[in-house]
Amino acid sequence: MKTSKSIFKIGIALCLGVLTFSSCKKNLPEERLSIANDSKYNVTVFQPVLGRSTLFNNIFQYGNSSRPLDFKIVNMRTFDGEPAPELTEHYPVLVWKGIYNGTEKSIEEIEAKRTIENHPLFDIRPHSGDFIMWASANSNMIKAQPDSGYVFDVEMSNSGGRKYFQNMRLMPLRERPYEPSNLDPITGQGTSVSVNPTSVFMAGQRGQYFNTRDDVQVLFKKTGNGNSLTIKFIDSLSNPIDPNNFDETDWENLVHGFNMKKDDKQVKYDVAYPIPLSSYPTRYTTVSGDQAHMVFRYSRMAFGNVLQKNYLTFNFKIFEKADWELTFWFKRDKPKFDND
Structure with a gap:
């Protein structure tokens, strides 16, 4: 009989212990997050x-x-x-x-x-x-x-x-509405009238080739407060060059633009700004997506019946919403489009 009472008392004690532990556990403070000195x-x-x-x-x-x-x-x-x-x-x-x-x-x-x-x-x-x-x-x-x-x-x-x-x-730098830029980041003043294309290889009328970036200049000009991008080409005397001469250019997909209008002096698109719209790579950008990417192309038969692939590339950004003109100025000569 004593043994039964002892077992009963032990059981009661264990139950009370479990209840007490459960009660204490409920009252434990929540674990606090830490702020480290090495952050x-x-x-x-x-x-x-x-x-x-x-x-x-x-x-x-x-x-x-x-x-x-x-x-x-x-x-x-x-x-x-x-x-x-x-x-x-x-x-x-x-x-x-x-x-x-x-x-x-x-x-x-x-x-x-x-x-x-x-x-x-x-x-x-x-x-x-x-x-x-x-x-x-x-x-x-x-x-x-x-x-x-x-x-x-x-x-x-x-x-x-x-x-x-x-x-x-x-310590912000002054606005530069486009890149590459000819504007000084501290003064905001122009250091030159133009910038250079990314790459170029084209025959010239006088027999010399456009094969360095300095042979062609690119001029940015804001003409209004709309949503358009216009592309023009001019020769060394500032005479217009017909964009249709660059007949292997994918004009419809040159930029992410709409309502393209092309004549013998210019090509114009309705666009959303900035260009490019994000850093996501698309058919209109560089591989990284960081810049818009344009390629103007045409082919001609060079001396010796050699097929010559001519091209001009330009990687750029425009940040300010406006009507912008991009003019490619062949300052030394005019591109040769005819066969030899």
Whole structure:
């Protein structure tokens, strides 16, 4: 009988112990996330070009900090310590809401994939710490070099605490609405009247070949506030060259444009800006997708009954929405289109 009572008492004690343990376990505090001292930014000075959207990513080293993390810009100020409302207030910017892939059939289809949102012009992605400088019509309010620019701090936090990265620098460069550019990034003034194509090989009327980039000049000209891109060719005396001479050019797919109009002086497209629209590789871009890619081609029979493939290539970007003209100036000679 004593044995039975003892077993019963032991059973009661075990049950009470389990209940007590379960109760204690419920009251244990939740595990807190950590903020590590080895978390840091690998880049602390940012020099975006105004007038274009620029993403600074893969610049934060998480170290042993627990994720998710929250980031925000705090204490944005000028280099002299004054408030900088131009960088703390929100402004309308154009943001992709759909995926651009280069198969869109109209400007309307492209615009349906974009929307207007309000953001600070220099923004931070709240969970990665990446920065973005947005393209905006309000960019002209931002202090650009040679001004010393801005100083700001970043607050990183999670449930385990917070950490500050102080005295980071924002030193924007002046707008350059196209690349390659003949504009100085500090003064914004032109250093030449034109830029060079990417590559060229063409026969000249006087027997010499266009085979260096300096043999042809490319001039950018803004003619209005619309959505068009016009391509022209001129000889050394500025006389127009008929685009139809470049008869192996894929004019319909030269750029991601619409409503092409071609005559004996120019080729014009309706386009959406910027060009290219994103860094996604398409039939209209370089392999990386970073630049638009145009090739003008024609063939002729050279001396000795040799088939000669002539070409001119140009990789470029245009950031500012407008009516733009691209003029290819053969400054030394006129291309030879006839057979020998």
